[in-house]
Amino acid sequence: MKRFGFFAAMLLSAFVAEAQQAIFERHDTRSPQFNDDGTVTLRIKAPEAKKVMVVGDCIERGHGELRQQDGVWSYTTAQLPAELYSYRFYVDGVETQDAGNIERSRDVRSFMSTFIVSKEEGDKGWLYQNHNVEHGDVAHVWYDSPQLGLKRRMSIYTPPGYDKGKAYPVLYLLHGAGGDEEAWLTLGRTAQIMDNLIALGKAKPMIVVMPNGNASDDAGPLETGIRNKNWPKASYEESFSDVMNYVKKHYKTKKGADNTAICGLSMGGYHTFRISMLNPGTFGYMGLFSAAIRLGGRNQPKSVEQQFADNPEATAQMKALFDAKPRLYWIAIGKDDFLFQQNVELRSYLDKMQYPYEYYENGGGHIWRNWRIYLSMFAQRLF
Numbered sequence: 001m002k003r004f005g006f007f008a009a010m011l012l013s014a015f016v017a018e019a020q021q022a023i024f025e026r027h028d029t030r031s032p033q034f035n036d037d038g039t040v041t042l043r044i045k046a047p048e049a050k051k052v053m054v055v056g057d058c059i060e061r062g063h064g065e066l067r068q069q070d071g072v073w074s075y076t077t078a079q080l081p082a083e084l085y086s087y088r089f090y091v092d093g094v095e096t097q098d099a100g101n102i103e104r105s106r107d108v109r110s111f112m113s114t115f116i117v118s119k120e121e122g123d124k125g126w127l128y129q130n131h132n133v134e135h136g137d138v139a140h141v142w143y144d145s146p147q148l149g150l151k152r153r154m155s156i157y158t159p160p161g162y163d164k165g166k167a168y169p170v171l172y173l174l175h176g177a178g179g180d181e182e183a184w185l186t187l188g189r190t191a192q193i194m195d196n197l198i199a200l201g202k203a204k205p206m207i208v209v210m211p212n213g214n215a216s217d218d219a220g221p222l223e224t225g226i227r228n229k230n231w232p233k234a235s236y237e238e239s240f241s242d243v244m245n246y247v248k249k250h251y252k253t254k255k256g257a258d259n260t261a262i263c264g265l266s267m268g269g270y271h272t273f274r275i276s277m278l279n280p281g282t283f284g285y286m287g288l289f290s291a292a293i294r295l296g297g298r299n300q301p302k303s304v305e306q307q308f309a310d311n312p313e314a315t316a317q318m319k320a321l322f323d324a325k326p327r328l329y330w331i332a333i334g335k336d337d338f339l340f341q342q343n344v345e346l347r348s349y350l351d352k353m354q355y356p357y358e359y360y361e362n363g364g365g366h367i368w369r370n371w372r373i374y375l376s377m378f379a380q381r382l383f
Contacts (some may be wrong), residue, residue, distance in 0.1 A: 047071030056087025174264025246312035263287025
């Protein structure tokens with residue numbers, strides 16, 4: 001036993017030494033490299049490779065071929081405006097990350113290396129970075145959902161100074177299909193956006209609650225966590241009170257619709273649309289980002305107006321929602337988004353019913369680049 005323990009100790013020591021060595025190792029391939037002319041050079045060392053490609057939103061046409069010199073492959077982008085960018089390499093067709101770049105994010109099951117370009121204080125890139133400002137905290141908590149029959153996970157941002165005893169308003173921030181309770185933190189840069197907007201005096205300090213919107217799972221992307229054996233006993237929209245009850249019980253929150261907001265992207269926009277209808281007078285602020293708009297099943301062939309005409313209960317719910325006189329009903333979408341027509345139809349219905357709302361339209365499609373913008377704009381309108 002002593003001899004076995006000795007060899008085990010030696011193996012552990014070697015492992016620790018190797019791990020510690022890795023801390024001090026330096027990659028001789030600098031990537032990404034930010035150039036003075038506003039371009040960015042990406043590199044990967046692959047001396048045996050025959051062909052290396054890069055795919056990402058920082059690349060013209062979405063993909064490009066790298067050039068090789070002395071076993072190092074490189075690609076230089078065009079001049080890039082302030083933004084958060086993502087990319088990955090394909091070495092002889094095999095997907096790989098940039099070994100020289102420790103910054104990366106996960107979108108469902110796909111990993112991408114990332115970098116941020118910023119030109120000046122206050123631009124989009126600056127807003128997504130960490131700066132020397134007061135920072136809030138992020139907690140990952142578990143809560144009971146009796147309506148779904150699960151213990152579930154969500155992420156909660158509390159603003160700087162939260163521990164000093166003051167109560168704060170609450171924003172419920174919902175992710176899209178395939179996302180989870182970490183999506184708005186990693187891809188959406190929520191903590192950085194809120195820290196920086198609060199520091200600039202452009203947003204009120206608030207609690208931001210980011211639940212998991214996959215009703216059949218406990219945590220993580222759909223079907224990666226503990227999955228209900230049977231179909232959930234309730235829909236996510238119907239069970240949302242479980243989320244709110246936990247927050248009210250465990251966090252110092254201001255009460256009432258004037259201190260409560262909800263918004264979400266894509267599926268989360270749909271959740272916002274339906275949750276607010278099921279709870280009139282609960283939310284004073286609602287934000288639909290590239291929202292899926294439907295009252296029936298997933299593939300609803302009827303127009304939004306016809307769906308309401310066929311559903312008296314939903315019509316009454318929407319009336320009750322606006323009879324409560326919310327402070328803001330905000331719709332935002334890119335003109336190239338595949339859900340654009342649904343949002344046109346929703347606006348047409350709201351116009352017909354004379355329900356007040358505000359609308360923001362920009363370029364681009366169903367992408368995180370737009371959703372970060374929408375969160376940055378919406379947060380400045382709250383409370």
